[in-house]
Amino acid sequence: MAAKKYLVEFIGTFFLVLTVGMTVINPDSGVIAPLAIGSALMIMVYAGGHVSGGHYNPAVTLAVWLRGRCPQADVLPYLGSQFAGGIVAAMTVLLLKGDPTVVPQDLEIFPALVAEVIGTFALAYVVLNVATARSTAGNSYFGLAIGFTVATMAFALGGVSGGAFNPAVALGITVMHLAKTANLWIYLVANFAGGALAAAAFRFINPEDK
Amino acid sequence: MAAKKYLVEFIGTFFLVLTVGMTVINPDSGVIAPLAIGSALMIMVYAGGHVSGGHYNPAVTLAVWLRGRCPQADVLPYLGSQFAGGIVAAMTVLLLKGDPTVVPQDLEIFPALVAEVIGTFALAYVVLNVATARSTAGNSYFGLAIGFTVATMAFALGGVSGGAFNPAVALGITVMHLAKTANLWIYLVANFAGGALAAAAFRFINPEDK
Amino acid sequence: MAAKKYLVEFIGTFFLVLTVGMTVINPDSGVIAPLAIGSALMIMVYAGGHVSGGHYNPAVTLAVWLRGRCPQADVLPYLGSQFAGGIVAAMTVLLLKGDPTVVPQDLEIFPALVAEVIGTFALAYVVLNVATARSTAGNSYFGLAIGFTVATMAFALGGVSGGAFNPAVALGITVMHLAKTANLWIYLVANFAGGALAAAAFRFINPEDK
Amino acid sequence: MAAKKYLVEFIGTFFLVLTVGMTVINPDSGVIAPLAIGSALMIMVYAGGHVSGGHYNPAVTLAVWLRGRCPQADVLPYLGSQFAGGIVAAMTVLLLKGDPTVVPQDLEIFPALVAEVIGTFALAYVVLNVATARSTAGNSYFGLAIGFTVATMAFALGGVSGGAFNPAVALGITVMHLAKTANLWIYLVANFAGGALAAAAFRFINPEDK
Numbered sequence: 001m002a003a004k005k006y007l008v009e010f011i012g013t014f015f016l017v018l019t020v021g022m023t024v025i026n027p028d029s030g031v032i033a034p035l036a037i038g039s040a041l042m043i044m045v046y047a048g049g050h051v052s053g054g055h056y057n058p059a060v061t062l063a064v065w066l067r068g069r070c071p072q073a074d075v076l077p078y079l080g081s082q083f084a085g086g087i088v089a090a091m092t093v094l095l096l097k098g099d100p101t102v103v104p105q106d107l108e109i110f111p112a113l114v115a116e117v118i119g120t121f122a123l124a125y126v127v128l129n130v131a132t133a134r135s136t137a138g139n140s141y142f143g144l145a146i147g148f149t150v151a152t153m154a155f156a157l158g159g160v161s162g163g164a165f166n167p168a169v170a171l172g173i174t175v176m177h178l179a180k181t182a183n184l185w186i187y188l189v190a191n192f193a194g195g196a197l198a199a200a201a202f203r204f205i206n207p208e209d210k
Numbered sequence: 211m212a213a214k215k216y217l218v219e220f221i222g223t224f225f226l227v228l229t230v231g232m233t234v235i236n237p238d239s240g241v242i243a244p245l246a247i248g249s250a251l252m253i254m255v256y257a258g259g260h261v262s263g264g265h266y267n268p269a270v271t272l273a274v275w276l277r278g279r280c281p282q283a284d285v286l287p288y289l290g291s292q293f294a295g296g297i298v299a300a301m302t303v304l305l306l307k308g309d310p311t312v313v314p315q316d317l318e319i320f321p322a323l324v325a326e327v328i329g330t331f332a333l334a335y336v337v338l339n340v341a342t343a344r345s346t347a348g349n350s351y352f353g354l355a356i357g358f359t360v361a362t363m364a365f366a367l368g369g370v371s372g373g374a375f376n377p378a379v380a381l382g383i384t385v386m387h388l389a390k391t392a393n394l395w396i397y398l399v400a401n402f403a404g405g406a407l408a409a410a411a412f413r414f415i416n417p418e419d420k
Numbered sequence: 421m422a423a424k425k426y427l428v429e430f431i432g433t434f435f436l437v438l439t440v441g442m443t444v445i446n447p448d449s450g451v452i453a454p455l456a457i458g459s460a461l462m463i464m465v466y467a468g469g470h471v472s473g474g475h476y477n478p479a480v481t482l483a484v485w486l487r488g489r490c491p492q493a494d495v496l497p498y499l500g501s502q503f504a505g506g507i508v509a510a511m512t513v514l515l516l517k518g519d520p521t522v523v524p525q526d527l528e529i530f531p532a533l534v535a536e537v538i539g540t541f542a543l544a545y546v547v548l549n550v551a552t553a554r555s556t557a558g559n560s561y562f563g564l565a566i567g568f569t570v571a572t573m574a575f576a577l578g579g580v581s582g583g584a585f586n587p588a589v590a591l592g593i594t595v596m597h598l599a600k601t602a603n604l605w606i607y608l609v610a611n612f613a614g615g616a617l618a619a620a621a622f623r624f625i626n627p628e629d630k
Numbered sequence: 631m632a633a634k635k636y637l638v639e640f641i642g643t644f645f646l647v648l649t650v651g652m653t654v655i656n657p658d659s660g661v662i663a664p665l666a667i668g669s670a671l672m673i674m675v676y677a678g679g680h681v682s683g684g685h686y687n688p689a690v691t692l693a694v695w696l697r698g699r700c701p702q703a704d705v706l707p708y709l710g711s712q713f714a715g716g717i718v719a720a721m722t723v724l725l726l727k728g729d730p731t732v733v734p735q736d737l738e739i740f741p742a743l744v745a746e747v748i749g750t751f752a753l754a755y756v757v758l759n760v761a762t763a764r765s766t767a768g769n770s771y772f773g774l775a776i777g778f779t780v781a782t783m784a785f786a787l788g789g790v791s792g793g794a795f796n797p798a799v800a801l802g803i804t805v806m807h808l809a810k811t812a813n814l815w816i817y818l819v820a821n822f823a824g825g826a827l828a829a830a831a832f833r834f835i836n837p838e839d840k
Contacts, residue, residue: 011335018366031241050339096370133680136676151666152645427831459785466775563771564774
């Protein structure tokens with residue numbers, strides 16, 4: 001029964017985007033937003049990884065599929081569940097907080113593209129190595145590594161691109177008016193590119209791990 | 211001998227509510243309170259999990275019982291130990307700090323109910339998956355995942371509902387005058403509802419894991 | 421050869437007290453000091469646990485000895501190594517920073533005693549359960565749980581007692597003039613009492629684990 | 631095929647130095663920089679450890695070689711990959727941020743040398759014990775311990791020496807004008823000395839582990 005996997009992807013992405021919205025709509029979040037967002041991903045990866053793999057991110061699903069660990073029939077339903085989770089989370093945030101008064105960040109296109117490619121590459125590279133490589137199987141650190149990759153990249157690159165590294169997050173922050181609709185393509189292009197690059201790097205680094 | 215399990219539940223809830231009280235009664239706690247509270251839960255789950263399961267939360271005990279991993283005879287003694295731990299912790303905080311001058315948060319009922327249901331759902335969903343599922347047995351991350359769920363949800367939702375996600379914490383903050391007695395029912399209703407929903411979700415997602 | 425164990429206890433306590441001194445002598449440390457101190461303990465427990473048990477704390481050595489997992493011949497050399505590590509760290513801090521201008525906290529004796537007993541109890545209770553209990557053997561979380569117990573208790577109780585929970589730390593902060601010599605007895609009495617209480621609680625909770 | 635190991639060392643050092651640059655070039659980073667930098671090292675150690683050992687630091691490579699766990703033929707290529715990763719990261723930071731306006735820290739030579747020796751000793755001591763010792767093999771905490779050693783030492787000693795503890799980081803911050811070229815030798819000398827000392831300590835503490 002595949003529905004249980006899609007529900008897990010929906011729930012995990014819901015909590016990830018809910019945490020993004022609730023912590024970013026907050027004048028002096030400082031250290032809080034990246035830490036809370038990374039932690040939200042970590043807990044959901046630990047909770048749902050044994051059922052769905054715990055992607056919660058279309059760019060990660062792309063990378064895992066290219067690496068050969070996501071059945072082709074699951075790719076589109078996973079993406080659908082993730083985008084749905086992001087949208088429902090965004091509507092929940094608007095319900096709880098009202099329309100935010102945070103002004104969306106102005107992005108410079110080229111640096112934002114570079115930052116989103118780099119951050120998504122890091123995320124998918126870590127996911128593939130800690131959650132799909134044969135030589136790390138059975139470890140207890142996969143969620144910690146994956147969650148803190150998002151926290152680290154948000155600390156490092158959030159000021160340049162907003163730090164989505166995830167098309168479902170990008171869609172969610174656009175629905176919440178935390179990002180401009182005109183910039184959504186930047187995230188979509190850069191995130192999928194970053195995921196694909198990570199899959200290529202993984203295959204080069206782990207040639208025997210098919 | 212069941213008394214040792216009840217003592218462990220008492221000790222764990224005591225340290226959780228003690229940390230809540232001591233860090234919230236503090237003008238500029240900022241990032242500190244959610245981090246310290248999540249960490250208090252994490253350490254006590256790691257210390258006591260092997261004896262009692264490490265619930266420290268009546269809503270978690272409800273969820274674990276509905277999922278079939280808490281003997282019925284333990285349910286009421288667990289709740290009693292947890293509420294007792296919360297009350298003794300509250301009295302210890304008052305002893306150490308004097309009556310706090312923090313003004314209890316005003317809650318809007320509907321958003322607070324929604325936030326407490328969502329946060330408690332996340333907590334019980336994570337607990338059931340990382341600490342009771344057959345396919346995650348023997349892992350070393352259960353305490354990290356559980357503790358940081360409370361930290362994450364407190365970061366995300368604390369501003370809406372106060373962020374208890376736990377009837378024993380709700381009772382403790384009421385005794386310490388950090389929450390209004392008139393709002394106690396919000397936590398009790400929402401937390402038990404969130405725990406029950408998580409048990410239902412777990413059973414749908416893990417149908418073969420009885 | 422026992423010397424290697426004593427050297428490990430010296431090194432671990434040195435880095436713990438060094439981190440205490442360097443982060444507390446800092447006007448706006450905020451969240452930094454408790455987090456850094458807990459992290460210092462965590463890393464040294466992970467690095468040295470396999471050689472010496474990773475106590476770095478005379479009150480923990482007392483508790484582990486009472487629980488029956490520290491050879492009697494090691495107790496005094498462990499305490500000597502720990503106090504020596506604390507003193508050398510304090511002198512290193514004075515070398516690097518000069519005499520600090522931080523004014524030592526004024527303590528009220530009774531609350532400070534209560535806070536130090538509670539915090540040291542938590543630390544030794546966690547140590548005994550995660551690092552010496554038969555049913556948690558082989559786990560990967562022992563250092564995380566132990567280190568973050570000190571961080572949590574420092575967040576919760578540091579404002580009341582200074583948050584040593586460790587006679588070697590107490591001696592170190594006295595040498596660095598971060599605590600008053602007249603208050604040293606408070607830490608010594610309360611920390612050893614907290615450790616002994618934790619050993620009694622552990623034996624009640626784990627009666628079959630001799 | 632050794633190239634995959636060198637690529638992993640390049641990628642890991644790139645993300646470490648990228649995070650250093652992006653978080654330090656930021657007026658009020660406060661707790662963020664040390665936490666993000668330690669976390670960057672943690673995630674890359676978890677991602678790449680199974681391929682290259684996850685050094686990302688010439689002083690660590692020296693220590694692991696002296697301890698007998700790095701083939702001699704890999705030493706120079708590892709150092710080359712690490713320095714190259716640091717330089718490319720520095721250029722990426724300059725591309726994303728423009729030339730920083732942060733004024734390089736003035737260092738007092740003797741305290742800076744002491745601080746860098748101490749911090750690098752801690753890092754290499756932790757690496758050797760958690761990632762190469764026979765009695766800790768198969769653990770899940772090695773990345774957590776290694777990453778948080780850098781965070782802890784940066785909290786404790788960053789104010790004295792800048793807190794590189796890594797010649798590739800030192801080169802990177804010099805290229806980014808966050809450190810003075812005239813001070814580069816301090817890091818090189820002290821970091822390699824700290825790594826060598828840690829190897830000696832490890833061999834004394836683990837005499838049977840060849």
